Amino acid sequence: xxxxxxxxxxxxxSLTIRGKEYRPCGEKLPIAxxxxxxxxxxxxxxxxxxxxxxxxxxAYCFDFIGGGIGCSSDGRLKDMSVLTESEDLRAVIDxxxxxxxxxxxxxxxxxCSQGGFVSAMVAAQLQEPPERLILLYPALCIPDDARKGxxxxxKFDPENIPNEISFGPLKLGGDYAAAVMEMDxxxxxxxxxxxxxxxxxxxxxxxxxxxxxxxxxxYGGNCSLNILPKAGHGFKKNEDKVAFSAIKEFLAKKHIx
Numbered sequence: 524x525x526x527x528x529x530x531x532x533x534x535x536x537s538l539t540i541r542g543k544e545y546r547p548c549g550e551k552l553p554i555a556x557x558x559x560x561x562x563x564x565x566x567x568x569x570x571x572x573x574x575x576x577x578x579x580x581x582a583y584c585f586d587f588i589g590g591g592i593g594c595s596s597d598g599r600l601k602d603m604s605v606l607t608e609s610e611d612l613r614a615v616i617d618x619x620x621x622x623x624x625x626x627x628x629x630x631x632x633x634x635c636s637q638g639g640f641v642s643a644m645v646a647a648q649l650q651e652p653p654e655r656l657i658l659l660y661p662a663l664c665i666p667d668d669a670r671k672g673x674x675x676x677x678k679f680d681p682e683n684i685p686n687e688i689s690f691g692p693l694k695l696g697g698d699y700a701a702a703v704m705e706m707d708x709x710x711x712x713x714x715x716x717x718x719x720x721x722x723x724x725x726x727x728x729x730x731x732x733x734x735x736x737x738x739x740x741x742y743g744g745n746c747s748l749n750i751l752p753k754a755g756h757g758f759k760k761n762e763d764k765v766a767f768s769a770i771k772e773f774l775a776k777k778h779i780x
Contacts, residue, residue, distance in 0.1 A: 526576045533618045535588065538597040540611055542585025543569060545576035546624070552581040553629035553654075554619050558612060558638030559584070560757075561662065561675065562591040562600075562693075568635060574767055578774070581625050587611050587638075592693075601687060601696040605665060605703060608641045609648075616649075631774070633657040636730065636756065640665055640708065643738075647714035656719045657770060660727055660756055663712075663734040666703040674700060675729070708734075709741040719746040720773040722766050724754030747773065 524547050533540040542565050546552060555575040557568040565584040575582035587608045589598030596611075612632075620627035630653040634642030639661030646656045668674045672681040677688045677695055681704070688695040719742045723735035732750065739748040749769045754762045 524577055524579075526573065531583070531585075531618070533585075533614050535611060535614045538588050540585055540588060540597075540614060541595040542583055542615070543572065544581065544583055545569075545572045546581040547576060547579055549579070550624050551626040552579065552624055553631070554625050554627070555580045555582040555631045555633060556612070556615060556619065556642075557582065557584045558608075558632070558634035558642050559587070559591065560634075560636030560638050563635075563638075564591050564593050564595065566593075568638075570763070571633065575631075578771065580631075581619070581622070583615060583619055585611075585615055601694050602698075604696070604699045605637065605641055605644065608637070609645050612641055612645050613649075616645075629654050631655040631657060633659070633770075634661065635659045637662045637665065639663075643708075643712040643715065646717070647712050652715055652717055655717060655774065656715060657773065658719065658721045658735075658738070659758070659766065660723050660730050661721065661735070661738065662730050663708040663738055664730050666706040666708050669700040669703045672700075709737060712738065713741040715742070716745065718773070718776070720769065721746065721748045722758075722769060723748065723750055724756060724758070724762075725750050725752040726754060727756045729756040 529544050557571045559568045564586050568584045572582035572584040586594045586596040588596045589600045589603040632642040632653045639658040672679050676690045679688045684697045686697045739746045
């Protein structure tokens with residue numbers, strides 16, 4: 524199948540979100556939007572977008588504003604939080620729905636780690652929710668980590684959040700922690716009633732598998748949890764093969780919601 528790759532841009536106020544589109548020829552293509560994780564870029568998710576395109580989807584991956592090291596979108600890391608990333612994702616959704624060759628009624632959101640948390644929140648908040656939701660090792664631990672004062676390698680006093688949270692040259696804003704300090708992630712996501720697939724590594728040392736199990740409980744019977752026993756946080760090539768197989772099967776199922 525001939526896959527067309529092109530760059531796209533979305534304006535959010537005075538800032539620009541930049542990403543890549545992968546799609547085959549055709550009209551009324553189903554849409555897949557894939558979100559990267561903390562400090563990453565779209566390059567960590569483009570292989571997923573390419574696979575969706577080979578399956579016949581119009582697929583989009585992008586850099587969150589201020590989202591990561593080497594980010595192509597505008598903005599500063601110190602202004603980023605899961606709330607700003609939720610706004611970014613909404614802007615991308617609005618953009619792709621208006622394209623002449625996409626089917627706005629067939630949207631799948633997919634996110635990795637922090638991008639999974641963001642995708643899950645947005646799916647629950649949209650008045651017109653996505654048709655399906657795919658979460659790879661979603662970082663639903665972020666609020667708990669903030670309350671502990673240990674968010675990855677960034678450490679701080681949770682009782683006195685500074686304006687900047689530093690690790691070497693990397694600087695997060697205090698809002699990164701403050702935005703989630705009182706948040707219950709499972710309350711945030713459970714409003715989504717469509718079909719959900721969660722893929723999580725059994726050896727994930729960043730997001731404990733217990734968070735994925737609790738998410739499955741929050742979503743109820745319309746959620747499938749696939750545990751890759753030997754996988755950590757982020758899948759290797761052989762683990763991606765397992766993930767692709769599970770995703771393809773999930774997309775093929777007819778769900779009653």
